[in-house]
Amino acid sequence: MEYVYPEAHPQKQFVAVFNINRCIGCQTCTGACKATWTFSKGQEYMWWNNVETKPYGGYPKYWDVKILQMLDEAHQTVGKEAKWNPSGTGEQSPYGVYEGMTITEAATELNTGQQALGYLPEDHEWSAPNFYEDTSTKYKGGRLGISEEGATLPVHQTWFFYLQRICNHCTYPACAAACPRKAIYKRQEDGIVLIDQSRCRGYRKCVEQCPYKKSMYRGTTHTSEKCVACYPRVEGKDPLSDGVPMETRCMAVCPGKIRLNGLVDIAEDGTWVEDPQNPLYYLIRVEKVALPLYPQFGTEPNIYYIPPRWVPRPYLRQMFGPGVDEAIERYSAPSRTLLALLQLFRATQKMVFRFEIEEGPLVREVERNGQVWQMYNDTVIGFDSKGNEVARLSVVEQMHERPPERLNSI
Numbered sequence: 001m002e003y004v005y006p007e008a009h010p011q012k013q014f015v016a017v018f019n020i021n022r023c024i025g026c027q028t029c030t031g032a033c034k035a036t037w038t039f040s041k042g043q044e045y046m047w048w049n050n051v052e053t054k055p056y057g058g059y060p061k062y063w064d065v066k067i068l069q070m071l072d073e074a075h076q077t078v079g080k081e082a083k084w085n086p087s088g089t090g091e092q093s094p095y096g097v098y099e100g101m102t103i104t105e106a107a108t109e110l111n112t113g114q115q116a117l118g119y120l121p122e123d124h125e126w127s128a129p130n131f132y133e134d135t136s137t138k139y140k141g142g143r144l145g146i147s148e149e150g151a152t153l154p155v156h157q158t159w160f161f162y163l164q165r166i167c168n169h170c171t172y173p174a175c176a177a178a179c180p181r182k183a184i185y186k187r188q189e190d191g192i193v194l195i196d197q198s199r200c201r202g203y204r205k206c207v208e209q210c211p212y213k214k215s216m217y218r219g220t221t222h223t224s225e226k227c228v229a230c231y232p233r234v235e236g237k238d239p240l241s242d243g244v245p246m247e248t249r250c251m252a253v254c255p256g257k258i259r260l261n262g263l264v265d266i267a268e269d270g271t272w273v274e275d276p277q278n279p280l281y282y283l284i285r286v287e288k289v290a291l292p293l294y295p296q297f298g299t300e301p302n303i304y305y306i307p308p309r310w311v312p313r314p315y316l317r318q319m320f321g322p323g324v325d326e327a328i329e330r331y332s333a334p335s336r337t338l339l340a341l342l343q344l345f346r347a348t349q350k351m352v353f354r355f356e357i358e359e360g361p362l363v364r365e366v367e368r369n370g371q372v373w374q375m376y377n378d379t380v381i382g383f384d385s386k387g388n389e390v391a392r393l394s395v396v397e398q399m400h401e402r403p404p405e406r407l408n409s410i
């Protein structure tokens with residue numbers, strides 16, 4: 001792995017898991033970020049959080065198609081193959097080892113004179129964040145293009161899904177590498193990547209070389225801006241927080257309950273400190289149900305996704321790497337701990353640093369792929385950074401029956 005600056009790692013890292021399967025595309029997250037951070041003059045086209053419909057949507061338009069194409073052409077030019085070696089799988093490389101070129105390595109090989117492969121989107125590419133919203137792939141069979149069979153797993157015949165995107169607060173941020181002013185830095189206390197507005201001169205090198213296109217130029221200030229990970233909340237300075245770290249605005253408002261956000265401990269050598277009681281660590285490193293977006297770019301993004309179950313696997317493997325099949329398998333028939341932990345999404349605005357599970361009775365038993373799968377009504381309990389209980393939920397949702405005298409008369 002090639003990077004312009006010497007190794008230096010934060011003590012903790014801002015991490016989130018987005019469960020694509022649950023997203024309803026309501027854009028509440030997008031609105032919450034806009035209302036909090038980007039409501040001023042010059043920020044009209046800025047959506048630090050956006051939710052785009054895949055496979056066609058993208059903000060800016062076709063951002064991933066373009067960078068994937070550049071990376072592919074780079075491999076063809078130097079005669080290399082962008083492939084994964086699954087035999088290198090281990091604790092710190094849960095999905096195997098990528099043996100192709102990252103965007104920084106490709107820039108070096110091609111002698112571009114830049115830190116990373118990239119391009120500067122034109123103004124019109126930023127103009128329609130909901131471009132192709134809710135547009136599915138074409139369905140060829142059936143009368144009038146309507147399926148008579150309905151949709152079945154494992155892969156739907158026509159499909160789309162929502163991809164929720166914020167800055168990945170990357171371990172090796174291409175934006176920071178690209179900045180000639182050294183205006184972009186990664187915070188020691190939580191790994192959040194910020195742009196120092198007093199140093200930025202608006203050269204837009206970060207806009208050009210962030211492969212996720214999450215740094216954006218503001219014409220009124222002539223500087224670039226990006227998602228700040230709602231750092232006052234992460235620092236516990238929000239009035240609601242009681243001095244403990246809180247999840248960000250876009251996470252906390254999500255009605256689909258798809259987002260879980262927290263901090264993981266980082267060792268001096270940059271590896272994740274083993275902590276299976278941390279919910280993020282458990283989902284990403286123990287169960288491996290959540291995967292990084294386009295890991296082949298090489299920036300080591302810290303937003304992880306539970307892939308959608310109904311989408312063709314080759315598309316998902318290109319987007320989330322070789323861990324897709326295993327992640328979907330584990331999510332589809334979750335272990336007892338995973339099923340309980342999935343209830344913790346959006347149960348509290350406070351970051352959960354530790355979870356425990358109280359075992360409950362067996363409530364369901366079904367056969368799946370020739371194997372028995374059992375569901376228990378366990379209870380998951382979440383604790384904040386001070387060890388206080390902040391969430392308690394059971395797998396089976398509590399039901400309340402209204403007494404006859406209070407029946408809704410509408």
Ligand code: SF4
Nearest residue numbers: 167168170174175210
């Ligand atoms: S996603 Fe882009 S803007 Fe965010 S840290 Fe990574 S390279 Fe920088």
Ligand code: SF4
Nearest residue numbers: 033227229230248250
């Ligand atoms: S973390 Fe905060 S700043 Fe970043 S996209 Fe979400 S709401 Fe916006």
Ligand code: SF4
Nearest residue numbers: 023026027029254256
């Ligand atoms: S608020 Fe949640 S459910 Fe709604 S679009 Fe955003 S991530 Fe999806």
